[in-house]
Amino acid sequence: MKNILITITLLTSCFFIQAQTADQAFKKPLKEVISTIESRFKVKIRYPEALVADKQVTYAEWRFRPDLETTLHHVMDSQDITFTKEGEGKYKLQAFQYHLKTPEEGKLQLNYLSTLSPDITSWELRKTNLKNCIWQALEIAKAPAKPQSQAIITSKRIMDGYTVENVAIETLPGVYVSGSLYRPLKSKGKIPVILNPDGHFGDGRYRADCQYRCAALAKMGAMAFSYDLFAWGESTLxxxxxxxxxxxxxxxxxxxxxxxxxxxLALKDADPTRVGITGASGGGSQTMLLTAIDDRIKVSVPVAMMSSYHSGGCPCESGMGVHLCGEGTNNVEIASMAAPRAQMIISDGKDWTQFVPQTEFPFVQRIYDLYHASNKVQNAHFPSEGHDYGANKRKAMYGFMAKELGLDLQKIQDTSGNIIETGITIEPFPALYVFGEKGEKLPSNAIKDFEVIEKMFSK
Structure with a gap:
């Protein structure tokens, strides 16, 4: 027995020595391995120099296979690098994109997720588990209590059928979010509330399409609030x-x-039973996620964002790992958590929402069908359009919001019934600032160090 143990120990030691020796003998710089791949397979591979600098590939040529793409997978997977084909004989390398899958992988995930919720009982259980996990992943429970400060409100501008006021709210101690509140010029009784989170578009919430959208909703009879992304717009002060x-x-x-x-909802004329939300791109991500975790929202319209294979390329959309909940979820399942509340999903043909009608929307429809609420969800698809919140997308949203929130669509229609946005004033950017053109009105308690925020959530 003793001799057997000695033999096993010697063999094990020999294996590790050989492995370490081989590890050194077959290790090569990644840049050299890429050159070998290019030469052997007669292709051209482009990449940022910083992506490959100083990286080494263990067992480098042992990873080669007769097939080019299999070889690329074996080599690049070891470095957290992905590749895409750009044309015949041309490839591009990039850092691993954790938020991306292929469209086929997204479809396969949806097929799997469908097996987890075949009926209303299993879906309700999964939705509850997802919601609890998302709350935990976001760490919202760790946030300090809401500051008791009053909102900062600028003077009111009176427009054609609506008014505009700029507002800043202290949402964490010393942390302010700025936005603009659009209201109907004349209203009676309680009126609907519609959140308009911003997305990753140039000019932020100051851009014309955002002003058109919020003003039109106000003319129809809602109070619409548009607000900055974090560390965008006035948040960069x-x-x-x-x-x-x-x-x-x-x-x-x-x-x-x-x-x-x-x-x-604390405003005296706000109707808590009629709350909507809509945003595009990163604003679409916020629309889906906030609707999933806040039952006060009754109508949602995510635009140019719902996809089975794209979770949002910015950490502000996917950085807290909410898509890892439930052993893996995606924006389609998160959007489905709105059921049976009213939802219009707006998609287009030139971004990651291109397959919504045939791939993603049927999944959402099936969840609504579990509630016998198929009439509460719609998809407006614009195959020739791209990644924006353009006029056609806005028009689809106006009709849906009017129907679901009891708004007066005629306020933005011409005599032929066509939706128009005339009579809306596109204000210059400074008109929408809360804290002045140079930030001179920023409160004295405003913090200017992200590390202070991180400490708020470290307790």
Whole structure:
């Protein structure tokens, strides 16, 4: 017995020595391995120099196979690098994109997720588990209590059928979110509330399409509130632009939405039974996620964002790992958590929502069918359009919001019944600022260090 143990020990030691020797003998710089692949397979591979600098591939040529793409997988997977084909004989390398799958992988995931919720009982259980996990992943429960400060409100501008006021709300101690509140010029009784979170578009919430959208909703009879992404717009008076790409930016944006809604619903003429939300791109991500976790929202319209294979390329959309909940979920299942509340999913043909009609929307429809509420969900697809919140997408949203929230669509229609946005004033950017053109009105308690926020959530 003793001799057997000695033999096993010697063999084991020999294996590790050989493995370590082989590890050194077959290790090569990644850049050299890429050159070998290019030469052997007669292809061209482009990449940022910083992506491959100083990286080594263990057992480098042992990873080669007769097939090019199999070889690329074996080599690049070991480095957290992915590749895409750009044309015949041309490839591009990039850092592993954790938020992306292939369309086929997204479809396969949806097929699997369907097996987890074949009936209303199993779906309700999964939805509850997802919701609890999302709350935990976002760490919202760790946030300090809502500050008791009053909202900062600028003077009111009176427009054609609506008014505009700029508002800043302290959502965390020393952390302000800025936005603009559009209201009908004349209204009676309680009126609907519609959140308009911003997305990753140039010019932020100041851009014309955002002003058109909120003003039109106000003319129809709602109070519409548009607000900045974290570390965008006026938020950059407090934080660096790169802070927007920190994981906790997702938590702050969800908390901003919740606490803005708290403030809006405390207004004497707000109707808590008629609450909507709509946004595009990153604003679409916020629309789906906030609807999933906040039951006060009754109508949602995510635009140019719901996809089975794209979870949002910014940490402010996916940095807190909410898509890892339930052993793996995606934006389609998260959007389905709105059921049976009213929802219109707006998609187009030139971004990651291109397959919504045939792939993603049927999954959402099936969940609504479990509630016998198929009439409460719609898909407006624009195959020739791209990634935006353009006029056609807005028109689809106006009709849906009018129907579901009891708004007066005629307020933005011409005599032929066509939706028009004439009579809306597109204000210059500074008109929408709360804190002045140079930030001179920023409160004295405003923090300017992201590390202070991180400490708030470290308890």
């Amino acid at each position: 407090q934080f660096k632009s790169e802070d927007h790409r920190r994981s906790h930016a997702q938590t702050i944006q969800m908390l901003n939405g919740i606490r803005i809604l708290d403030w809006l």
